[in-house]
Amino acid sequence: MSYTMMANNLFTVALFGFSQIERTLIASVCKLSQARAQRVASSDQPEYQVVDPGTTADADILLIDGDDPIALHSGTSDYSRQSTTPLVMVSKAPPHPKPGEYALLRHRLGGLLLKSLDQIVDQWIQKKDAKQELSTVSKRKTCLVVDDSQLVRTQMEMILDAHPLDVTFAEDAETALQLVKEHSFDIIFLDVMLPEMNGYKACKLLKSDPKISGTPVVMLTSKKSPFNKMHGALVGCDKYLTKPVDPERIGQVLKQYDLLQIASIAAGSGVAPA
Structure with a gap:
């Protein structure tokens, strides 16, 4: 289903098969939907329009005569090429729609078509909104915290939990270096005093890698010596x-690297942080 049609509240319907009388009936139902929307100027109810036979490939909804083998083959072929396009199967016998398809008894075509189309559009809008929310969540920035102290990791987790960031923890430099090879991070908090390889050496290795060198590395230390800085x-x-x-200092760092802006977008979407 096309987003441009949705933006205008007008959805196009392609017909495969059907008698001339049924086609006229379907067209009348579509015109009824347009009149319904015009009665209330601010109405957000969808409108439907039957498209010409030569433009079925761009239709938002496919309406197929399930009792016509030729129409059935032609319509389902189009559906296989446009798997996201809703398909409505109309037949005399009680239909058995496949997953993703809709069904309508032939003798109820006139009475239930408009209601069925409205339900299809409503379900599609819900799916579209869910995808947009998922997309917003997937855009959250990622953070790697490297510290061998469980107390510090817990503290950092509590601080960063206030921001919808995806946080990963590592207890040593070797694990951290492996993680950055496998995943992309937007910021790295790195302890100076680590077992085996210290934070200085780990930072030098990170910054020497062209793929990672642009990632901000924030070093953490309990020493305030100018030499360490x-x-x-x-x-x-x-x-x-x-x-x-200090949580406030963490917030300032995130703001400096535009991570708070991304957090604000995710929080405003109505999606709970993972």
Whole structure:
């Protein structure tokens, strides 16, 4: 179903098969939908219009005569090429629609067609809204926290939980280096004092990789010595924070790298943070 049609509240219907009388009936139902919308200027009720036979490929909804083998073959072939297009099967016998299809008894065509089309559009809108919400969630920024202290990891988790960021934790530099090879992160919080490889060496390795060098690295340390800050600058770290970390300082860092803006969009979508 096309979004441009949805934007105008007008949905096109392609017919496959049907007698001339039935085609006239379907066209009349579509005109009724247009008159219904015109009665109330602010109405958001959908309108329907039957398209010419040569333009069925661009239709928003397919209406197929299930009792006509030729129409059935032609309509379902179009459906297979446009799997997202809703398909309504009309037949004499009680139909058995496949997943994603809709069914309508032939003798109820005049009385239930408009209601059926409205239900199809309503379901499609709900699916579209769900996809948009999912898309918004998927755009959330990602964060890697590297610290061997469970206390610090818990503290960082509590601070970052206030922002809808996808947070990953690592207890050592080796694990962190492997994670950045497998995943993309928008910011990295890296402890200086780590077992085996320290944070300075890990930061230097991160910044030497062209694929990762642009990712902000914020080093965490319990020492306030100017030497430590200088050492961090030499290996390419972007920020230097002392522990215990101040939530306000974390917020300032996220804001500096435009991560708070993304968080605001996700929070406003009505989607709960994962």
